Every structure is written in structure tokens, then in C-alpha cells.
Amino acid sequence: MPESAHEIHARAVDALRSPAVHEWGTWPFEGPVRPRALAAPGPEPQRDGEDGVDCSACAKPDSDYVWTDDRWRLMALEPTGLPLILILEPRAHHDGPADLPDDLAREQGIMLGRVERAVLSVGEIGRVHIGRWGEGAAHLHWWFIARPAGLPQLASSMAEIWDDVLPPTPHEVWRENVARVAEAMQRG
Numbered sequence: 001m002p003e004s005a006h007e008i009h010a011r012a013v014d015a016l017r018s019p020a021v022h023e024w025g026t027w028p029f030e031g032p033v034r035p036r037a038l039a040a041p042g043p044e045p046q047r048d049g050e051d052g053v054d055c056s057a058c059a060k061p062d063s064d065y066v067w068t069d070d071r072w073r074l075m076a077l078e079p080t081g082l083p084l085i086l087i088l089e090p091r092a093h094h095d096g097p098a099d100l101p102d103d104l105a106r107e108q109g110i111m112l113g114r115v116e117r118a119v120l121s122v123g124e125i126g127r128v129h130i131g132r133w134g135e136g137a138a139h140l141h142w143w144f145i146a147r148p149a150g151l152p153q154l155a156s157s158m159a160e161i162w163d164d165v166l167p168p169t170p171h172e173v174w175r176e177n178v179a180r181v182a183e184a185m186q187r188g
């Protein structure tokens with residue numbers, strides 16, 4: 001039997017741990033931390049475009065994307081601390097890998113590699129973190145998070161926090177990064 005939210009909460013609420021984050025090379029902050037109180041279980045939040053209703057991604061025009069084809073669209077987020085963050089979506093509304101038709105699922109595997117290569121083609125990229133959470137929006141979207149080469153302190157799960165700690169990438173640099181991705185995607 002899997003644990004319910006109430007069972008997890010009851011077991012954990014008074015047993016939260018404080019990991020030694022100050023010893024982690026990638027931890028972005030100084031000073032001690034203590035965990036927040038564990039909130040009581042509640043309903044799952046409403047996501048954008050649940051069941052395809054009023055979906056923001058479905059409604060976006062192709063002009064909002066840096067590259068599109070018949071089945072996929074690739075978008076760049078506005079400049080943040082990391083060099084580049086891109087979002088890959090199937091054109092059709094699907095919630096996640098679990099509900100993709102087989103042909104699209106096969107193509108998804110190819111697309112993940114193709115977008116990673118395009119991000120690496122920007123240059124000065126150490127790693128491309130690829131993730132899918134689906135917590136805020138129901139329309140399947142893959143994150144491509146570019147971690148700069150030569151700054152391993154920004155590695156792994158802390159990269160997204162460093163993204164908010166570092167000042168935003170200058171607009172002209174970001175525009176060039178996006179243009180290189182678009183070029184690489186065109187080349188195929």
C-alpha cells in the first residue's frame with residue numbers, strides 16, 4: 001500500500017531534517033537554514049490547460065517560438081541568470097510522456113537529442129539539463145536548461161536556483177544564443 005499524503009505528513013511533520021547544505025559545493029547561499037513547516041495535505045492545484053481546456057500553450061501563435069514544425073514547437077524564455085532556457089512542446093495537446101501516441105513518443109526521443117545539440121551549438125555550455133515536471137501547465141513541455149561551461153558550482157539541481165541568483169544574461173548575448181539555437185534547429 002502506498003503512503004497517503006496524510007500518512008506521509010503525520011510521519012514527517014515533526015521529523016524534518018536539515019541537510020548540511022553549507023557543505024554542498026553547489027548550494028547558492030551562506031548561513032544556516034532550517035526547513036519550512038510541512039504544510040498540511042490539500043487538493044492538487046489547478047494547472048493551466050487541464051484536459052486541454054483554455055490551454056495557454058495551445059493558444060500561442062508560432063511567432064512566440066524560435067522554431068516550429070508540423071508537430072513540435074521550441075520556445076526560449078526571456079533572459080535569466082543562465083545563458084539559455086528553452087521549452088519544447090508537442091503542437092498537439094498531450095499531458096505527458098505517459099499519454100503520447102507511440103509515433104510522437106518515438107519522435108520525442110529524437111527531438112530531445114536534437115534540441116540538446118542545438119543548445120550545445122551555442123558554445124560555452126557545459127551541460128544541458130533536461131526536465132519535465134508538469135506542475136504548472138498540463139500541456140507537455142520539456143525544459144532545456146543550459147549550464148555555462150567552466151562554472152561547475154552551478155551544476156545539477158541547484159542550477160535553477162542559481163538562475164535566479166545570477167543577474168540576467170545581457171539581452172544582446174541572449175538574442176545571439178537564441179539565434180544560434182534557431183539556426184541549428186533549421187539545419188536539423
Ligand SMILES: [Zn+2]
Nearest residue numbers: 055058093139
Ligand atoms: Zn495545450
